[in-house]
Amino acid sequence: MQQAVELGELVPIRCIRVKTNVDLSTVRINGIKYYAQDLESKLFVPERNKLLAETYLNYVKDKKTVVFCASVRHANQISTLFKQLGINCEAVSGSMKSAERSRILDLYENGDIQVLCACDLLNEGWDSPKTEVLFMARPTLSKTLYVQQLGRGMRKCAGKDYLMVFDFIDNAGLFNMPYSLHRMFNLKEYRAGEYVVASQKQFELDRDLIARGEKPSVYLDFPVNVADYELIDLFNWQDEVKGMISQLEFVRMVDVQTETIERYLREGKIAPDLEVPFGDKRSFKYFKEATVESYAKQFGWELINPANMKDKFIRWLSATKLLAA
Numbered sequence: 001m002q003q004a005v006e007l008g009e010l011v012p013i014r015c016i017r018v019k020t021n022v023d024l025s026t027v028r029i030n031g032i033k034y035y036a037q038d039l040e041s042k043l044f045v046p047e048r049n050k051l052l053a054e055t056y057l058n059y060v061k062d063k064k065t066v067v068f069c070a071s072v073r074h075a076n077q078i079s080t081l082f083k084q085l086g087i088n089c090e091a092v093s094g095s096m097k098s099a100e101r102s103r104i105l106d107l108y109e110n111g112d113i114q115v116l117c118a119c120d121l122l123n124e125g126w127d128s129p130k131t132e133v134l135f136m137a138r139p140t141l142s143k144t145l146y147v148q149q150l151g152r153g154m155r156k157c158a159g160k161d162y163l164m165v166f167d168f169i170d171n172a173g174l175f176n177m178p179y180s181l182h183r184m185f186n187l188k189e190y191r192a193g194e195y196v197v198a199s200q201k202q203f204e205l206d207r208d209l210i211a212r213g214e215k216p217s218v219y220l221d222f223p224v225n226v227a228d229y230e231l232i233d234l235f236n237w238q239d240e241v242k243g244m245i246s247q248l249e250f251v252r253m254v255d256v257q258t259e260t261i262e263r264y265l266r267e268g269k270i271a272p273d274l275e276v277p278f279g280d281k282r283s284f285k286y287f288k289e290a291t292v293e294s295y296a297k298q299f300g301w302e303l304i305n306p307a308n309m310k311d312k313f314i315r316w317l318s319a320t321k322l323l324a325a
Contacts, residue, residue, distance in 0.1 A: 001147070001154075005197050010154040012162045012198035014218055015181045017169050017190060017230070018055055022048050024139060025173035030278060033141055034176070036071065042170075043070050043139075049081050052137055055166060056087065056115065059222055063164075064108070065133040067117045068149050075117040078137070082115055089115035129157035134165045139178035146179040164222070165196070175237050175276050182232045190232055192224040237276050244274065244286040253292055254301040270295050 004010040022045065027038040056065060069075035075091040082089035090104045090113050107113040109128055119138070131153040140146055153163045167180040177183070181196045193216075195203055206216045218224075247265075251258045264270045265285065272285035296303050 001151070002197055004154075006199045008199075009156075011156055011160055012202055013150070013154070013165055013181065013196050014162050014193055015165045015167060015190075015196045016059070016192050016222065016224060017167045017180070017182075018051065019169045020048050020051055020171075022170040023172075024170045024176060024178070027172075027176055029141060029176045034139065039070055039139065040074065043074060044077065048168075049078050052078055052135060052168070053081050053085050053087070055135070056082070057085065059166070060133045060164065061087075062114060063132045064128070064130045065115045065135060066128070066131055066152060067115060067135040068138045069117055069119050070138045072119050074138075075119050079115075079117040082117070087115055088113050089117060091117040093119060127152060127155045129155040129160070131155075132160055132164060134163065135168065136165060136180070137168045139170055139172070141176070141178060143179055143184065146184060150181075150184075162195075162198075162218075164193075164218075174235060177233075177235070180232075183234060183236065186234060188232050188234055190228075190230045192228040193218045193222055237274070240274060241276070241286045244288060245292055247272070247285045247287075250287055250292055253304055254296050255304055256299075256301045264299075269299075 001010065005012050022042055024034075024039070024042055027042055028035045052067065067075070067078055069078060069091075072091075072093040072095060075093060079089050079091035090108070092101055092104050096104075104113065104116075105126070108116050109130055134149065134153045136146070136149065138149075150165070153165075165181055167182075169180060170178070172178060182188070182190055185196055187196060195206060209216050245253065247261065251261050254261075261270070265272075273288045273291055274286040276284045276286070278284060293303065295301070
């Protein structure tokens with residue numbers, strides 16, 4: 001994506017983060033996605049839908065916009081609210097008849113529909129060059145899904161200088177934090193309206209204008225403050241556990257039974273360096289290599305390594321044959 005923007009094949013991306021008062025910290029996850037029922041119970045609130053509508057009216061009124069929603073029901077709710085406020089908006093889904101869906105998509109691209117509310121339908125296989133704005137109103141733990149949604153609005157079009165992405169930021173826990181542009185591209189610093197993906201020349205042009213006390217055109221088009229600044233917490237447990245040892249790998253590294261490790265964990269004799277909750281009662285436990293070595297020394301467990309693995313297997317095989325005899 002970055003290379004395509006550098007080559008001028010796709011438009012650059014700017015971002016505005018909009019914080020909501022919705023709390024996702026108790027929404028359960030199964031590792032790669034939220035439990036749909038939990039997520040819907042949090043998102044189906046009038047205040048959050050109203051914030052989406054107000055953001056459109058205050059920032060991007062009359063611009064072609066796609067709102068990515070958590071479900072078909074969520075898309076219909078938001079579409080209804082937009083219509084009530086006089087915004088020409090439609091919801092599209094895979095459950096619609098093909099002819100009706102095609103009619104709405106054509107009216108959006110070439111007619112007077114200004115806003116599309118969609119769930120999974122538009123994630124791939126559909127591009128809209130005239131789309132200038134994306135509302136990321138669907139919290140997701142999937143990088144693939146987020147990138148697919150992002151790509152829907154990056155096609156070039158006459159008069160389109162960039163894609164503006166509105167990331168709707170809900171409160172979330174340490175281990176169920178959804179993706180956003182800044183988390184996607186590992187950018188700790190946020191300034192409202194600035195480029196997130198752009199060519200080096202575009203980045204430098206904006207910085208030079210600000211350094212001279214001038215405003216890039218984006219700050220004339222959108223009611224944002226050039227001085228807005230925020231540090232983003234980029235903690236990502238998937239990145240944190242890279243290079244760490246899972247509980248299963250721990251068992252394979254020491255000459256001790258699985259049940260012993262599980263009992264020691266329950267009794268608090270050993271503790272993971274990182275514990276990631278999954279669902280109500282399950283969790284995945286991860287250890288640093290030094291931690292495993294320390295526990296092995298403390299409890300007198302022999303570490304299994306390539307050097308002694310063969311001998312241990314031969315001894316086990318011999319003992320098994322003797323028992324069988």
